[in-house]
Amino acid sequence: MNCVSSLTLCxxxxxxxxxxxxxxxxxxxxxxxxxxxxxxxxPDLELGERLGTKAKETLSFKADVxxxxxxPAGLLAYLKDKHVYLAGTVTIARLKDDASAQxxxxxxxxxxxxxxxxxxxxxxxxxxxxxxxxxxxxATAREKAKDIMFMGGxxxxxPMRAWRRKPE
Numbered sequence: 303m304n305c306v307s308s309l310t311l312c313x314x315x316x317x318x319x320x321x322x323x324x325x326x327x328x329x330x331x332x333x334x335x336x337x338x339x340x341x342x343x344x345p346d347l348e349l350g351e352r353l354g355t356k357a358k359e360t361l362s363f364k365a366d367v368x369x370x371x372x373x374p375a376g377l378l379a380y381l382k383d384k385h386v387y388l389a390g391t392v393t394i395a396r397l398k399d400d401a402s403a404q405x406x407x408x409x410x411x412x413x414x415x416x417x418x419x420x421x422x423x424x425x426x427x428x429x430x431x432x433x434x435x436x437x438x439x440x441a442t443a444r445e446k447a448k449d450i451m452f453m454g455g456x457x458x459x460x461p462m463r464a465w466r467r468k469p470e
Contacts, residue, residue, distance in 0.1 A: 336387035342468035349464035
């Protein structure tokens, strides 16, 4: 293979990694967060009070690898060396104003040893141009309906907020 062919192949592989991010998702049934995050979550007021925090929104997670097709390659570059355990959408709705909630592409990765949720969103326009992340933990219960989710900021010095599964 000559140099030009090698460069072309390398460029094609790199482009595939960036634009075909769905190919990079490698689910792992033993990853507690990725395997149990999907569903609807409401603030757990009792735990929030104990933690000294208050979740002010509901969260809804849906697995959907194709959601990453909406994310520009420049933002997906961050995932190049990351293991993506779950891809899909997250919808965050304020408790008193859920009409404005829009699903955002999101992934669960490991960052600095912590399960981390990365959401891709628009900061002011119609196109996705930003990402936000936060550490996410799950306390699994014997019954899935009683799971508890904790989410904090990017760093370990930020307090966690608590959610429980939305009752059916």
